[in-house]
Amino acid sequence: MDRRQKKTREAIFSAFTQLLSEKNISSITVSDIIERADIGRATFYAHFETKDFLLKELCEELFCHIFDSTLDTPSSHNHIFECDAHDELFLHILKHVKNNDNQILKLLSCQNNELFLNYFKNGLVKLIESQLNTFENEKSKELPKDFYTNFIASTFVQTVKWWIDHELNESPEEINEYFLKLI
Amino acid sequence: MDRRQKKTREAIFSAFTQLLSEKNISSITVSDIIERADIGRATFYAHFETKDFLLKELCEELFCHIFDSTLDTPSSHNHIFECDAHDELFLHILKHVKNNDNQILKLLSCQNNELFLNYFKNGLVKLIESQLNTFENEKSKELPKDFYTNFIASTFVQTVKWWIDHELNESPEEINEYFLKLI
């Protein structure tokens, strides 16, 4: 990929994320974005069809960040599915949220973040489905599988959201414990 | 309140809800709404400052429907707080969702419903806080109170959402059982 394209794309993402943390998405205009990103109007439309697509791609990118970083953590044996137990999986994600990426925080804590929350949740659903046996207990056997999977994923997402709303005062380990007590 | 005002307000809500179930909120224009509601442009702006405020007030209204109906159910002794047990509270809401109001379904199942989900959740949080002792168990005592309250509320909302996504195939009683097993 051309360096120029990459830079422009990142400038747009950065400008958009900034604006998202400042005001409601419906009042952010393309003109706002290109002014902040310091690019031409035509350039914006060469990259993104509409504002909606921009949001979608930003969500996808941040979503990948979360899980890619989890995959790369040494203690996860280079692959998330090789986690010894499911509590490691969640702890890795929590650590990543705390340390690396405040773009994620902005998206998770801003209004109109349903889209990103859904990406986050649905990504987890897939992971959990693939190692569902790890999560089996008395509870889960009496419930529809997809209902239980959905429950774990959305509870985790809600936990992260709660944590962010509390300004990440607690440690990842504490939050992980809270979460594990719930499920 | 003047009959005309009431009719116009309802026509706008109805048109907007229809449109919400048809397309993304960001592509719904004020012109779409007034055409569907068959009212004049000036009339719309006499009622709502912007589209965002319209959504906000619609959410508030539907949210009140849910809880007002719960309050009015005979078996709740005319007041939600007098529920014998918390499982009745949730069952009432589930029954209401199933029977009465498909506007609620549309809002809960459409995209960009974060706002309404939040109203729903936050309303529950307040109810649960006021009778938190009912929910106490081994789990809850080891967790921050607001964390646990938030957990119950968002798990219930997620449960309702799952149910709607499954087209309400299950009975309110079944869903209530599922939910109670989780918490």
Add this chain to the structure above:
DNA sequence: AATAATATTGAACAAAGTGTTCATTAATGA
């Protein structure tokens, strides 16, 4: 039934935003 108050109408309006075009310029990779 008459009246005063109020809601709706429709047309018109400036201002702002959208999405596209294109010839020109600049940066890139090979």
Add this chain to the structure above:
DNA sequence: TCATTAATGAACACTTTGTTCAATATTATT
């Protein structure tokens, strides 16, 4: 060095927004 590709900016038609106002219709009240 050079062919390729990306960014530019100005211009464009078009849509959407939010407001104004005089005219009209509906309402609650008496």
